Amino acid sequence: MFELNIDWPQVVTFSEWFFLAYFVVISGFYLLLNLVSIFNLNLYMPNKVLEGLPQIYSGLEPPVSILVPAYNEQTSIVASIQSMLQLNYPMFDVIIVNDGSKDETLAVLIKTFGLLPFPEAYQERLKSKPVRGIYRSTLHPNLRVIDKENGGKADALNAAINASHYPLFCCVDADSLLQRNSLQGITYPFMEDHRVIAVGGTVRVANGCTIVDGFLKKVGLPTHLMALFQVIEYLRAFLFGRLGWSVLGGLLIISGTFGVFRKETVIDVGGFRTDTVGEDMELVVRMHRILRKNKKPYRMVFLPDPVSWTEVPEDFKTLKNQRMRWQRGLCESLFGNMGLMFSHNGGVAGWLAFPFMLVFECFGPLIEIVGYILMFIFYWFGFISWPVFLIFMFAAIGMGMLLSLSSLLLEEMSFHIYNRPGQIFGLLFAAILENFGFRQLNSFWRLIGLFSWIFGKKDGWGEMKRKKTHQKPAVVSE
Amino acid sequence: MEFVALSDFRVIVAFWIGVVTTIITVIMLLEVLSMRLALMFREKRNRRLKQSVLQWLIPFIAGEKREPPKVARRDLSAFLYQWIHFQEILRGESKQRLNEALRSCALEEQIIKMLRKGSFEEKLIAATTLGHLGEKQAWEPLLVLLKKPSPLMSMTAARALVLIDPENAQAIVLPLIIKHRDWMPTRLALMLKQANPLFQQAFLAQLDQDAVETQPYLLRLMRLLDVENSNTPIPLVKKLLTSSDDPELIASSLRLVCHPSELALVRGKFDNNHWAVQVQIAAILGKLGKPQDAHYLVSLLNSEHWWVRYRAAKALVKLPFINSHALKKLIASRTDLFARDILLQINAEKERRCLN
Incomplete structure (x- = not known):
């Protein structure tokens, strides 16, 4: 009979070194990104000093189409659209795509915005599911609604691109709220440099904020612990993750919640892919791959201050589904564009950002969770003592806390949006506490997402349970 | 059966990683708290300052002179920021009163000192203030800032120079507008908008003179001209339309066509197939x-570019002989789906406008 001859001391030694090295490398790299972001913010913030002054439009701002894909959004869409229609920007239109909603989304839109069918010359430059009708608002000349058969978010975005007439388009989620000056800020890079093809803005957590009539009136922190942890996560992801990568020239993600793209470039690369759940990241990685392959000069930029606010899940099930979808989207985006990795003209995106994402973000949860499990097993079988087990946990959690705190430091150095004293204590508390369970749980969900991608499970729109407790009805003036 | 002792190297490494990260975390935590404390004090001081500035400045603008508030050195930039805020939104006589108000504080020397030795932000605020104030003593330090590598700094200094003495600033600033490709077009356009007409004319003349040398860069500058809203033909436009083959440059030049006498030049571009040129011609x-242009516009209705079709259809319905009946006939005669769809859209837009 076959006898399994395992050298357990060697296995333990190797595992411990491997997981320790993994945590050190990933944390070290993120700290490096953090330093790059600090350096960049130090250069960026002084330039903002005159931007708080009243702005006069020059007439040279590029017109933008705001694309809002909507599926079963009857409760949130009106407030979001109202906020978009009141943006401070000289020329923009809003195109809502009702992607075959099963609820009253279209009826609510027709009633609220006085929509009427309009014989628009719609040209299908990107393939999408059939369009059932196009409506124009009688109240807002810059508002149109495309009603189409259900095809998913990417399909809805492709239809909206077909209907857009301006050179830039801005993707916004139907439940997101933009700050009044967001559009003005996010289009600056396009005016500064004609090579810019995409710009991402920051997404912040709306839970706990007071929103009146589609606009943010007061910044607040969520009372729900899970949402509070996500405030730290979003700070970490946007303030030093994306800003750092953007400075290095390796930005692989521009959030579909708030990003502006040059329309012709997106059409040239084939628009949004409809067979992925991470259509936003996939498009960005594909643009890198194709433009680098064709040796076309381009830039993709992340800006930390044009802000969009979004509601994050406060229940385990929705959050788990969201994280699983994100992980699958990440895997699909990377494996669908493997040609970028180590490609001849790959640059930072192909030689640094892509391999990093693949090892630490795509397979990271696997390494992390296996690491935790092995430590437990080693302890359980008596291979390591309780103090040794605690020391390894101390190192792993310590590095996590360091990253969380450094994102808070960046926020405090730059925008300090959460300006009440109690809020900073709340954030500090969350930054420390999230490392004791929440981050590990998150990694576990991402691991399930990785497996579901491997085993090919697919779903459509990521539906989210929304509470909207932060939204107040419009104040009716007499 | 324990394979790992506390004294093992990897355990010691893990322990020290934990210790070092915890120490840095605690330092960061203290840093965050101290920054927040400083911010709270600063905001409290700024709020008080803002209140006193408003109580003094608003009556001053209305003509009621009051004793100026005492401004500490550390509050100077916050104070000036409030003042600039009013300068940017007010027009005419009120701007003069604002200048009077600031001069009554006798802060000029301090502001010039800030312009010379302040931080980056302070220099920007000081340059903007002194520009609005028309402070001639700031000329020399502004010339120094004009040479700084930061485009924002050099542009702010240029704007201040133009506001202080537009005539003397011409010779210095105009060549820089041509040279500085990193200056934001929107800010440049605003600078030109706010400059006096003499400066604007000098800018046009400079462009005309440098047209050939600055050709690759001209596109951006042509866009600046776009905001001038002139109703008289610009000689540079004729020059470019007759000499340039660059479609984007032609399109930019066409945007500035504003007089019927230039129509012949426009018709000379009918054979250009670039969509950007066609959009501008249709516009x-x-x-x-004139009626003889209808044939060309009808041919554009088949273009694969939406904007070309849209502008052509819009131009067609504006022609005097295209009434509703003629438009319907035109729609019925189109075999091309693109052309028919765009005409239907324009017709619907026209009808809706009539309904409204």
């Missing part, structure tokens, strides 16, 4: 076109 014909 011009929509404003200045």
